[in-house]
Amino acid sequence: MRLHICAVGRMKTAPEASLVNDYTTRVDRAGRPLSLGPVILHEVDDRKGGGMAGEAALLRRAIPDGSLVCALDERGRTMSSPDFSELLRDWRDSGRQDATFVIGGADGIDPALRDSADQLLSFGKMVWPHMLVRAMLAEQLYRAVSILSGTPYHRA
Numbered sequence: 001m002r003l004h005i006c007a008v009g010r011m012k013t014a015p016e017a018s019l020v021n022d023y024t025t026r027v028d029r030a031g032r033p034l035s036l037g038p039v040i041l042h043e044v045d046d047r048k049g050g051g052m053a054g055e056a057a058l059l060r061r062a063i064p065d066g067s068l069v070c071a072l073d074e075r076g077r078t079m080s081s082p083d084f085s086e087l088l089r090d091w092r093d094s095g096r097q098d099a100t101f102v103i104g105g106a107d108g109i110d111p112a113l114r115d116s117a118d119q120l121l122s123f124g125k126m127v128w129p130h131m132l133v134r135a136m137l138a139e140q141l142y143r144a145v146s147i148l149s150g151t152p153y154h155r156a
């Protein structure tokens with residue numbers, strides 16, 4: 001199952017970029033025997049100033065047809081890392097080819113797009129900067145793959 005991160009904004013040389021690259025490379029390597037990965041990053045940038053609706057249109061276009069969708073939102077469900085690994089395993093076993101994780105911009109994710117997601121995932125009630133959320137998501141994807149592989153990275 002391919003893992004897509006559809007996110008508003010361009011990371012370019014942001015300090016979080018090396019973290020995202022490191023963890024996604026690790027997911028690609030460790031996830032291969034589990035049929036999870038690669039991680040594919042799709043960055044969208046609404047230059048027309050269309051706000052959340054404009055960003056949502058670009059995000060929808062970036063989400064592969066038929067993909068399962070998890071929207072990152074502080075109002076979503078908090079999960080333990082083992083729970084998240086089970087979600088990934090169940091999604092992989094569903095037979096769908098793609099899972100997409102959506103990260104919004106400064107104003108968040110358009111409510112219509114958020115409500116259409118299969119899962120709303122929260123990293124706690126606090127609001128985190130969107131670039132940091134990419135790095136946190138990439139790390140949790142690697143942690144989930146490590147849990148499913150039975151390697152000792154995750155210690156509960």
Ligand SMILES: C[S@@+](CC[C@H](N)C(=O)[O-])C[C@H]1O[C@@H](n2cnc3c(N)ncnc32)[C@H](O)[C@@H]1O
Pocket residue numbers: 071072073074075102103104105106107108109121122123124125126127128129130133
């Ligand atoms: C700066 S936040 C936007 C917050 C915005 N005020 C809102 O109401 O959603 C940018 C993006 O980072 C992600 N994000 C921020 N904090 C999060 C959290 N605690 N859990 C999950 N995702 C979060 C969400 O995808 C959000 O759309």
